[in-house]
Amino acid sequence: MSAGHTDVTTLKTLVGEPVIACETPQEECGVRDVLDRLGDKWSVYVVVELAGGVLRFKELQRRIHGGISQRMLTLTVRRLERDGLVKRTVHPTIPPQVEYELTEMGHSLTHLIKSLADWSIAHRPAIAAARQAYDGAQDGAQGATDSR
Amino acid sequence: MSAGHTDVTTLKTLVGEPVIACETPQEECGVRDVLDRLGDKWSVYVVVELAGGVLRFKELQRRIHGGISQRMLTLTVRRLERDGLVKRTVHPTIPPQVEYELTEMGHSLTHLIKSLADWSIAHRPAIAAARQAYDGAQDGAQGATDSR
DNA sequence: CGGCATCCGATCTGATACTG
DNA sequence: CAGTATCAGATCGGATGCCG
Numbered sequence: 001m002s003a004g005h006t007d008v009t010t011l012k013t014l015v016g017e018p019v020i021a022c023e024t025p026q027e028e029c030g031v032r033d034v035l036d037r038l039g040d041k042w043s044v045y046v047v048v049e050l051a052g053g054v055l056r057f058k059e060l061q062r063r064i065h066g067g068i069s070q071r072m073l074t075l076t077v078r079r080l081e082r083d084g085l086v087k088r089t090v091h092p093t094i095p096p097q098v099e100y101e102l103t104e105m106g107h108s109l110t111h112l113i114k115s116l117a118d119w120s121i122a123h124r125p126a127i128a129a130a131r132q133a134y135d136g137a138q139d140g141a142q143g144a145t146d147s148r
Numbered sequence: 149m150s151a152g153h154t155d156v157t158t159l160k161t162l163v164g165e166p167v168i169a170c171e172t173p174q175e176e177c178g179v180r181d182v183l184d185r186l187g188d189k190w191s192v193y194v195v196v197e198l199a200g201g202v203l204r205f206k207e208l209q210r211r212i213h214g215g216i217s218q219r220m221l222t223l224t225v226r227r228l229e230r231d232g233l234v235k236r237t238v239h240p241t242i243p244p245q246v247e248y249e250l251t252e253m254g255h256s257l258t259h260l261i262k263s264l265a266d267w268s269i270a271h272r273p274a275i276a277a278a279r280q281a282y283d284g285a286q287d288g289a290q291g292a293t294d295s296r
Numbered sequence: 297c298g299g300c301a302t303c304c305g306a307t308c309t310g311a312t313a314c315t316g
Numbered sequence: 317c318a319g320t321a322t323c324a325g326a327t328c329g330g331a332t333g334c335c336g
Contacts, residue, residue, distance in 0.1 A: 031192060031261070033275065034268040039187035041309085044179050057318055069310050074319060084278025095317040096316080105274055112260075112267055113179060119260055120182040123253055127181060130232025130253075189329080205298055217330050222299060243297040244336080 037083060042068050042076045044113055051110045054101040085109060185231060190216050190224045192261055198234060199258045202249040233257060
């Protein structure tokens with residue numbers, strides 16, 4: 001995805017407080033690797049759904065909120081498969097039946113996602129509040145009067 | 149990446165945007181909140197840099213290697229500020245001086261990013277191998293499964 | 297120095313149509 | 317049902333220019 005990323009030097013500790021250290025210079029600490037995968041719109045949802053068990057294509061699509069398009073589900077699932085996070089099994093029947101499931105590695109990622117979810121849930125109120133405060137301040141700064 | 153992604157110019161309009169409702173456990177919906185923030189190209193790096201301490205705009209920009217443009221840094225930092233992850237302090241001096249630092253909440257996110265980095269580093273070899281195996285298996289006619 | 301606005305190319309996504 | 321191909325619209329990200 002993109003070029004020009006931060007190299008490791010930027011991931012180092014700045015003020016003595018060890019934060020995210022990276023030993024391999026020139027490489028991006030791998031953060032970008034994961035983020036590129038987690039970063040896209042649907043991967044996480046697919047992993048989450050698959051965390052619950054094996055699912056067929058259509059079923060997987062049906063479960064994902066917001067309605068992922070067939071195209072995106074295919075792309076997402078392919079990337080996850082390529083990265084070894086998801087295993088795809090094709091049953092040569094008619095009509096075709098393809099099942100998806102997490103690999104060992106995929107499951108291990110699940111735990112991180114869980115942490116992210118927990119954090120998110122825990123801080124959502126705070127984030128929402130911050131958002132409102134911010135937006136509110138913007139309004140006030142501009143306009144005057146009122147309301148809201 | 150995301151549907152509701154903001155541009156500074158549209159930040160205000162976002163306010164109470166729904167977060168893809170949740171049907172089952174809350175895990176899924178909460179994830180989106182965080183992911184939208186972690187998902188974009190630079191947020192994580194900014195958080196990482198800020199994890200080490202207070203930084204001024206220019207300094208922050210300088211540290212993010214790969215060269216983040218002023219525009220993106222501004223947008224990124226604004227989003228983080230809006231979400232209450234970063235605190236922005238303006239010193240009304242001439243020339244202006246603006247300092248950025250993580251909030252309490254921002255720091256707590258740092259730990260998660262650390263986990264992500266650790267996971268990523270630990271599994272990078274496996275992912276690389278999976279990628280190669282996948283691409284290799286595709287050999288035959290279609291090439292081009294690029295690596296990104 | 298910090299930051300907003302604008303033009304513009306590069307990507308990403310969804311909708312649609314077609315195949316095995 | 318599962319997947320591929322393609323076209324069009326929405327977004328993203330960088331470069332540039334102006335302002336306080």
